[in-house]
Amino acid sequence: MKKIQMVDLKGQYQHIKEQVDASVLDVIESTAYINGPEVHDFQKELEEYLGVTHVIPCANGTDALQIAMMGLGLKPGDEVITADFTFAATVEVIALLGLTPVLVDVDPITFNIDIEAIKKAITPKTRAIVPVHLFGLAAQMDEIMDIAKANDLYVIEDNAQGIGGTYTTRDMAKPKTGTIGHVASTSFFPSKNLGCYGDGGAIFTNDDELAHIIRGIVNHGMYERYHHDVVGVNSRLDSIQAAVLRAKLPHLNEYNTKRRNAARKYTAAFSGIENIITPTGFCDAGNSICDVCDCHVFHQYTLRITNGKRDDLVKHLNANDIPCGVYYPIPLHLQNAYKDDRYKESDFPVTNQLVKEVISLPMHTELDDEQIDFITKTVIDFVTN
Ligand SMILES: *Cc1c(COP(=O)(O)O)cnc(C)c1O
DSSP: OOOOOSSOHHHHHHHHHHHHHHHHHHHHHHOOOBSOHHHHHHHHHHHHHHTOSEEEEESOHHHHHHHHHHHTTOOTTOEEEEESSSOTHHHHHHHHTTOEEEEEOBOTTTOSBOHHHHHHHOOTTEEEEEOBOGGGOOOOHHHHHHHHHHHTOEEEEEOTTTTTOBOOOTTSOOOBTTSSSSEEEEEOOTTSSSOOSSOOEEEEESOHHHHHHHHHHTBTTEEETTEEOSOOOBOOOBHHHHHHHHHHGGGHHHHHHHHHHHHHHHHHHHTTOTTEEOOOOBOSGGGOBGGGSSOOOOSSEEEEETTSOHHHHHHHHHHTTOOOBOSOSSOGGGSGGGOOTTOOGGGOHHHHHHHHHEEEEOOSTTOOHHHHHHHHHHHHHHHHO
């Protein structure tokens, strides 16, 4: 059996090596390392793939979130609601801009931001909601857009883990995640579903005016050369990364299908096993289960281990040379940087439970049946003994 990896970037590279090597070498030869034609071409190709009017590439997914918030003109004191159970980047940029993060609990089935908790958290100072499509499953965007409309709020989708996924609306449309809110961010960190070979990110929007504002912000606030109209940042996707992404984008659907197939095999093996809750997500429309449709892109395949032995399972898997991850072990509201007197522990029953139960299994495009069998048997042996 091939050695099991949490993410197999090398195996994936082998399939596209010729093309990646050739286009990266072309960029080196061209010397157009910054803002070269590869960046523009990638932007156009990603706009077409997503069905969104504007993609603005930038340096990483954290910058993308920050720039989206700057573009919307959010000001210190504005409250921004986001999930307690996510990667820290989401809350970090809110705090960094002097905005007030308002963390709320998540749903135990989807792991995504809880709709009732959003409603309860709205105050006259609330200006935006940041749903995270956690682990590759879309948040409940119909409900979130309804709340935003009723309360005049912006919606910023953190699509770092969801690229290529869709959301089924109540009208049974299937827009891609990241094209539904006012603006969205994504990351091309190597291990993301569409990863480059370094850092990269992008902002998406269908709003022409916002896109224009953001294109200036990523470039030192310049709309005309050497005229700095707003305080901006320097945040660019470089041409070599764009060349890698152009080679990978045509494979994104196939990559996500491979992830879903691996997820289906995991779920089939774990079905009926006590103390394991497999990840299912529900499309809003008709409550069809996402693991039989094409919404979920399984950035992570995350189980809940309900017998209190999650940490022992981590050790057991590691002892069997099976890598795994705990995303995320500490709720954001308990992190030193983001503690706030306004929070009560009783506001976060789900997150507080999930951090003790979740474990993410190897998930990537190169998993084979032998590896999946070994992983599932090792997990099941442990939990049933
Ligand atoms: C990875 C990630 C980010 C940050 O992306 P970087 O490119 O590493 O800056 C933001 N939000 C979420 C949910 C992520 O998973």
